[in-house]
Amino acid sequence: MKRLATIPALALLLAACDTAPAASFKDASLTLPDDPLDLPEGPGRDAVIENCTACHSPSTMLQQPKVSPEKWKSIIGKMKTLYKAPIDDAAVPAIVEYMVHVQSQPEPGA
Numbered sequence: 001m002k003r004l005a006t007i008p009a010l011a012l013l014l015a016a017c018d019t020a021p022a023a024s025f026k027d028a029s030l031t032l033p034d035d036p037l038d039l040p041e042g043p044g045r046d047a048v049i050e051n052c053t054a055c056h057s058p059s060t061m062l063q064q065p066k067v068s069p070e071k072w073k074s075i076i077g078k079m080k081t082l083y084k085a086p087i088d089d090a091a092v093p094a095i096v097e098y099m100v101h102v103q104s105q106p107e108p109g110a
């Protein structure tokens with residue numbers, strides 16, 4: 001008897017669900033802003049593309065204060081230890097070289 005009583009209750013519950021407004025999705029398109037910067041040519045550019053661009057747009061890396069090679073090495077180390085970036089140790093010197101090279105050039109876009 002107890003079981004019979006739960007069936008109408010369940011039916012009521014399902015009926016209540018039926019009256020909930022149906023979710024509808026509008027077709028929406030999204031245009032992301034273009035990144036104004038591209039990684040300029042330079043030694044080690046491929047290493048940067050392989051190891052850094054999964055998480056960063058070029059402007060994130062290019063619009064940084066000018067720092068020493070040692071500082072770049074420590075920034076890259078921070079990416080690995082703190083943010084778990086899968087950076088190839090063998091690529092680190094090339095990445096450092098590229099960042100220093102790019103920072104020695106005139107401002108990108110200037």
Ligand code: HEC
Binds near residue numbers: 052053076
């Ligand atoms: C797994 C994702 C990931 C990868 C790969 C990665 N980073 Fe980062 N990076 C972050 C996060 C998260 C931050 C901190 C938040 C932010 O500033 O966007 C950051 C911050 C930075 C900053 C800002 C300054 C600072 O010290 O926080 C620089 C410069 C930077 N990354 C350079 C690099 C370079 C160069 C590489 C390639 C060697 C790299 N990142 C690879 C995730 C990553």
